[in-house]
Amino acid sequence: MDKVKAIRVHEHGGSDKLVIDTLPAPAPKSGEVVVKINVTSVNHLDLWVRGGLPGVKFPLPVILGSDGAGTIAEIGNEVSDLRVGDRVLVSPSTSCGTCENCLGGQDNLCRQYKIRGEDCDGVDAELISVKREDVFKLPGSVSEEDAAASALVFITAYQMLVDKAKIQPLEDVLVLGAGSGVGTAAVQIAKLHGARVIAVAGSEEKLEKAKALGADEMINYNVTKISQAVRQLTDKRGVDIVFEHTGQATWPDSILSARRGGRIVTCGATTGYEAVTDLRQIFARQLTIYGSTMASKSRNLLLIDLLSRKKFKSVIDSAMPFTEVREAHRIIENKDHFGKLLLKF
Numbered sequence: 001m002d003k004v005k006a007i008r009v010h011e012h013g014g015s016d017k018l019v020i021d022t023l024p025a026p027a028p029k030s031g032e033v034v035v036k037i038n039v040t041s042v043n044h045l046d047l048w049v050r051g052g053l054p055g056v057k058f059p060l061p062v063i064l065g066s067d068g069a070g071t072i073a074e075i076g077n078e079v080s081d082l083r084v085g086d087r088v089l090v091s092p093s094t095s096c097g098t099c100e101n102c103l104g105g106q107d108n109l110c111r112q113y114k115i116r117g118e119d120c121d122g123v124d125a126e127l128i129s130v131k132r133e134d135v136f137k138l139p140g141s142v143s144e145e146d147a148a149a150s151a152l153v154f155i156t157a158y159q160m161l162v163d164k165a166k167i168q169p170l171e172d173v174l175v176l177g178a179g180s181g182v183g184t185a186a187v188q189i190a191k192l193h194g195a196r197v198i199a200v201a202g203s204e205e206k207l208e209k210a211k212a213l214g215a216d217e218m219i220n221y222n223v224t225k226i227s228q229a230v231r232q233l234t235d236k237r238g239v240d241i242v243f244e245h246t247g248q249a250t251w252p253d254s255i256l257s258a259r260r261g262g263r264i265v266t267c268g269a270t271t272g273y274e275a276v277t278d279l280r281q282i283f284a285r286q287l288t289i290y291g292s293t294m295a296s297k298s299r300n301l302l303l304i305d306l307l308s309r310k311k312f313k314s315v316i317d318s319a320m321p322f323t324e325v326r327e328a329h330r331i332i333e334n335k336d337h338f339g340k341l342l343l344k345f
C-alpha cells in the first residue's frame with residue numbers, strides 16, 4: 001500500500017468539514033512501528049477538534065482520532081520485540097519520554113504531551129507510524145474493538161476517580177453524563193472501588209443501561225433537579241465525589257451536590273466552559289476542585305489487564321465503516337448513543 005485513506009479536518013465547522021483524504025503511506029522512522037489500523041472510536045474530543053474551540057489553535061490539517069487498534073504492518077530500526085501481525089492498542093497520547101514528568105510516570109504533565117487527533121495527527125487512517133513505546137500488545141483475550149473503544153475514556157476516568165479524587169470504598173459518587181464514554185467508564189471504575197454510584201442521564205433508557213453497568217441510583221436530569229435528587233438519596237448529606245465533564249449546564253448543581261468537604265473532579269465541558277462558580281459554596285463548605293486530563297500512559301496496560309480479566313467492560317453503541325464518520329458525529333451531537341461509536345477501517 002503506497003497510499004492510505006485518512007479522516008482529516010482542514011478547517012473547523014460542521015460535520016461536512018470531515019474529509020476522507022488520500023495520503024502517502026507512512027514509513028517507520030527508527031524506533032517506530034507502522035500499525036495497520038483496523039478499528040478506532042469516536043470521542044467527544046473529535047467533535048471539539050472538528051468544530052474548533054475559542055482560543056485553542058489546532059494543527060490543521062489534522063488526522064482525527066485518539067483511540068485505535070490494529071496490527072503491526074512494518075517495523076522500524078531499533079525495534080526488536082514486536083513482529084509483523086502482532087495485535088496492538090495505540091496509546092491515545094504521546095510525549096517526549098525523557099523529561100522529569102515522563103520518567104516519573106506523569107507523562108501527561110510533559111511539556112511535549114500530545115493527544116492524538118488533537119495536538120498531532122491521530123489514528124483515523126489506514127496506516128499510521130508511531131513510537132514503539134506508544135503501542136501495547138493485546139493478549140488473545142482482548143479484542144481490538146474493546147481496546148479501541150475504551151483507552152481514552154478509561155484512562156481519563158481512572159485518573160479522575162483514583163489518582164485525583166482518591167476514591168474510597170463506600171463513598172457516594174455522582175457520575176454525570178453516565179451514558180457517555182467517560183461516564184460508562186466512571187460507573188465501572190467507581191464500582192470496582194466499592195463506591196455507591198449515583199448515575200445522571202437524560203433518559204430512562206440510558207439510566208437502565210447505567211444500572212446494568214452497576215450504577216446503584218439513577219437521576220433523570222430532565223425530570224428532577226440533580227442537586228435535589230442527590231439530597232434525597234444521601235439524606236441531605238451530598239455526595240463525596242462529583243464526576244464532572246458536562247460543564248456549564250450542570251456545574252452549579254454539581255457544586256450543590258457535593259457534601260461538606262467533598263471533591264469535584266472535572267475533565268471537560270461538553271455543554272460549555274463558561275460555568276459559574278459560587279465561591280461561597282467552595283470555601284464555606286470546604287470543597288476541593290480537581291482538574292484532570294488523560295492519565296499516565298501506563299494506565300493503558302491496566303485497561304488491557306482489566307479487559308482481559310473481565311473486570312471492565314467496553315461499552316459499544318455501534319460500529320460503522322470509517323467512511324460514515326459524519327453520521328457518527330451526528331449521532332453523538334444528538335446524544336442518540338450509549339457508549340462508544342466505532343469506526344472500522
Ligand SMILES: [Zn+2]
Pocket residue numbers: 095096097098099100101102103107110111112
Ligand atoms: Zn516528557
